[in-house]
Amino acid sequence: MSAQDLSIDQITRSHDNLFTSVRLDRLAEHRDDPGWVRDILNSESARLVPLWRNRSLLEVSGERQQAIYLSPAELGSRGLSQPPTLLGSDGDHCFFVVSINDRQREELLATRPNARFLDLRIASIDMDARHAGMLAYAKALHYWQYRHAFCGVCGSPNRLESAGHRLVCSNEECGRRSFPRIDPAIIVLVTEGEACLLGHNGNWPPRRFSTLAGFVEPGESLEDAVVREVFEEASIRLREIHYVSSQPWPFPASAMCGFYAEAMSRDYRVSEEMTELRWFTATELDEAIAADHVRLPPPVSIAFRLIADWYRQACGGDLEPLVRGAGSWRQPGSPGR
Numbered sequence: 001m002s003a004q005d006l007s008i009d010q011i012t013r014s015h016d017n018l019f020t021s022v023r024l025d026r027l028a029e030h031r032d033d034p035g036w037v038r039d040i041l042n043s044e045s046a047r048l049v050p051l052w053r054n055r056s057l058l059e060v061s062g063e064r065q066q067a068i069y070l071s072p073a074e075l076g077s078r079g080l081s082q083p084p085t086l087l088g089s090d091g092d093h094c095f096f097v098v099s100i101n102d103r104q105r106e107e108l109l110a111t112r113p114n115a116r117f118l119d120l121r122i123a124s125i126d127m128d129a130r131h132a133g134m135l136a137y138a139k140a141l142h143y144w145q146y147r148h149a150f151c152g153v154c155g156s157p158n159r160l161e162s163a164g165h166r167l168v169c170s171n172e173e174c175g176r177r178s179f180p181r182i183d184p185a186i187i188v189l190v191t192e193g194e195a196c197l198l199g200h201n202g203n204w205p206p207r208r209f210s211t212l213a214g215f216v217e218p219g220e221s222l223e224d225a226v227v228r229e230v231f232e233e234a235s236i237r238l239r240e241i242h243y244v245s246s247q248p249w250p251f252p253a254s255a256m257c258g259f260y261a262e263a264m265s266r267d268y269r270v271s272e273e274m275t276e277l278r279w280f281t282a283t284e285l286d287e288a289i290a291a292d293h294v295r296l297p298p299p300v301s302i303a304f305r306l307i308a309d310w311y312r313q314a315c316g317g318d319l320e321p322l323v324r325g326a327g328s329w330r331q332p333g334s335p336g337r
């Protein structure tokens with residue numbers, strides 16, 4: 001399949017991936033204006049996205065999860081360990097991410113009996129895409145702040161600036177500045193003729209088959225990484241590569257860059273990482289899912305989107321109902337390492 005075969009443009013394709021669906025003005029021009037940030041935080045429009053131990057606060061109702069945003073008054077009296085980080089505005093509200101401690105968590109949950117702090121990777125399977133995007137953005141920033149509490153050069157504590165988007169070493173002689181980190185990774189569906197290649201990684205749940213993926217290494221372009229990963233994991237050489245779409249993947253800090261690639265042949269060799277590899281036509285994939293021999297990653301992942309879009313191109317069918325019927329809907333995917 002070539003990129004031209006897809007009927008929607010690349011921007012729209014990325015927007016279809018979960019965690020990209022939040023439409024926020026990130027207000028970057030105001031981040032370095034503490035007075036402006038303080039006024040917004042004290043205004044009626046402010047909403048806080050709380051994180052406790054990197055878990056997101058959700059209202060659980062039956063099978064569905066709904067993000068909970070707090071007004072500053074709801075948390076204000078309990079105090080914050082560090083200033084809220086500005087996320088942006090959706091036109092109605094201005095959102096900030098805040099880190100809360102064990103005591104604050106208990107107090108919050110006592111007033112909201114259906115609220116839970118949940119792992120976004122699992123919770124996002126059954127939640128509104130817009131809120132999943134907000135929580136993913138909050139989680140990614142929070143993770144970066146937490147993992148870079150100390151300067152990587154001199155070891156002094158870092159302090160937050162720019163409304164939470166810049167860390168600066170508190171040692172004035174050092175003063176090193178650092179910015180949110182993202183690890184780029186490629187994820188690729190390899191095809192040859194009518195078939196696509198899926199692999200099983202020994203660390204995944206049984207019968208889970210997915211696309212090939214891996215981190216981009218220093219000195220590589222995204223395309224170089226696709227070629228290397230496919231050869232490392234399957235010993236397959238590629239004829240063509242097409243970029244498809246991308247997805248923020250805050251587990252913990254990746255940006256997944258999705259590709260289709262055409263193999264030069266169907267000959268492959270399994271690797272230490274991919275312990276089983278199989279070519280599937282659309283019909284074979286249908287049958288394998290129906291017989292529960294194959295379980296695909298959940299639809300929140302770009303891995304699933306790559307497979308589902310290929311499948312729709314191949315036979316006009318929709319994979320989501322098949323995956324739901326096969327009982328693998330709730331299993332967390334693992335499209336990266």
Ligand SMILES: [Zn+2]
Binds near residue numbers: 155176
């Ligand atoms: Zn330093």
